Amino acid sequence: MSAEKLDLLLNEIGPLLLHNTSKSGALTPKQQLSVALHWLECGAQYHIVGDAHGVDKSTVCRTVQRVVNVVNNVLLNRIVRWPENIPNEIEKFYRIAHFPHVCGVVDGSLIPIDAPTNNEPAFVDRWGDHSINCMFVCGATKFFYYVSANWPGSVHDARVMRNSNLYRRFERQNIFPNAVILGDSAYPLKQWLMPPRHNNPNNPLQERYNRRHKGTRQVIEGALGILKEKFPCLHHLRVEPRYAANIVKCCTTLCNFARIGVNDDEVEVLNENNLILQEDENIVLDHPEREVPIRAAILRQEQILNLMNN
Template sequence: MDFILESSSENEEDEQNRVQRVRRRRPRTFRPRINFNFITIFEFNQRFRLTSLKLEELVNIIGAPLQHETGRNHALSSRQQIQVALHWFGTGCQYHAIGDMHGLSKATVHRCIKNVTSAINRRLTRNIIRWPRNLFSVIRKFHQIAELPMVIGVVDGILINIDAPTVDEEGFVDRYGDHSINVMGVCGPDYNFYYINSNWPGSVHDGRVLRNSGLYRSMEAGWRPIANGYIIGDSAYPLKNWLITPVVVYPNDNAQNAFLIRHRQTRRVIEQAFGILKEKCPCLNRLRVKPFFAANIIRCCAAICNFSRDLDEDLPINEANLYAAHRENGENVNYDNNDDVDVGGRQRLQEIINHFRH
């Protein structure tokens, strides 16, 4: 009797398993995808921060690794994924809002942003955030701003706010009490970025960010984009023969005063470049992602900002791991830059000051 009951139970289980196997899976519901191809040039640029021609060029550069191997489940094309990511870069709104605009789920929007950011940083960033080959044109344009000779770039830092991270939270608290990433950039007179470093949390001082950057190591090792060219920066940075800061040598000297005025006028370029970057990519007003992903997005946005313009051929800085992201639980240290001044820096500064003696 027990054997009969056991066999009956096994038969019922087999029947249930068979019914489950043949039962049809509930069909997925796909929302209609919005077609953004038939809008005006202004509206297209307003949404995606690029013209339609630039978008097609970007698709040709990074589209291959984004292409799905199958079209099952209404897989997005490379162009659609790039449009979703660019739309988010240009608005910075919530994922579900972008999903409603494009007829996608929130998870799909996140995957698009993550994949496009990675593709741009692999295939575009290192090729477009570089020193231009025609640095004589850069020097001439900088000279037209405030008559400073041989300037090849301007360096400064900006704090990009992020949500409080779950790891090393206190290290990301900046001097304003917000959680942020300290981004260092070097730009030219046309507001193109020549170098971007987004590897450090907001608590780290600008001078420390520079000292731990690939740019600093390359310059200290003797690399120069052009002979006798130099970068200018504010007093947060040390005075070097390749980095001129507003160190007061002769406070009552007219030439010194003229230098300080022209230095300040030229240094505004990097502040304007950062303003253009945040206007081009409003997502940078506050990034609600983890710090490592935020650092990648910042580099990606800088590359998009450069890509939206026509650039010359570029000359790269030959160094390894230039864009490697680091996590540092740093402190807001105030450096005494006068103690870090080398003799060559003082001599170079005096030469520039003498340029304004008449």
């Protein structure tokens, strides 16, 4: 993040980081932001970051939590958002691999965490590690439009999608008429959500569809790579699940902020700001069967296939 963007970030959240105390030695907003960014950008143990800044590890812990909460409360819904000019976004996606009508690409990512005290088995993912399952949507320039960090690692990507605000909003009415989101084979076929085709791989038209689909969907993989490169703390968060979810959202927000800054335009907000799953709730593990696509979704996919044949 450039010095200019750091100053802009400090102007945005600095007033909310001021300590309401008359005691001496309280960290200034700039010091708090420096400590929090240092930890987010390296993921080191608290005492290592504390030694670098001349503060106690408990101060680092409290400071990081404070900055994460302020960033999420003030900036998340202003920065992790859909663009206003969707036709322009569709054109950018088309230039990547000539897949028509794409307004975004979606993928899930498992963020490793320490084993939680409550409901520990639910957080064991398919690799046998403890994690939370996060869903991201990004645009053609790898700018994040949506993030959900509501579910433990054992939950299937399709269930994360089905229980998201994104799914409910697009199922009710596509907010971008005729636009589609591309996802991998874990996601169901919908009029607005297009996974790869597997019915007849020997069909040249379907091969072209899958090839262009894969070429376009690589954007989200690159975006997640950038996010985790900027914030190595996401390689393993040694915190409880709810806090881990907040850190993921904070890092996503800061990743966007580092690229464009703050935009105050009114936009439709679909982000979820709270975990659906409480740590003390009973968790039902499920492995959902693949949804049977409705006829309208099949016809929509056929329309896209025909466009590629022209």
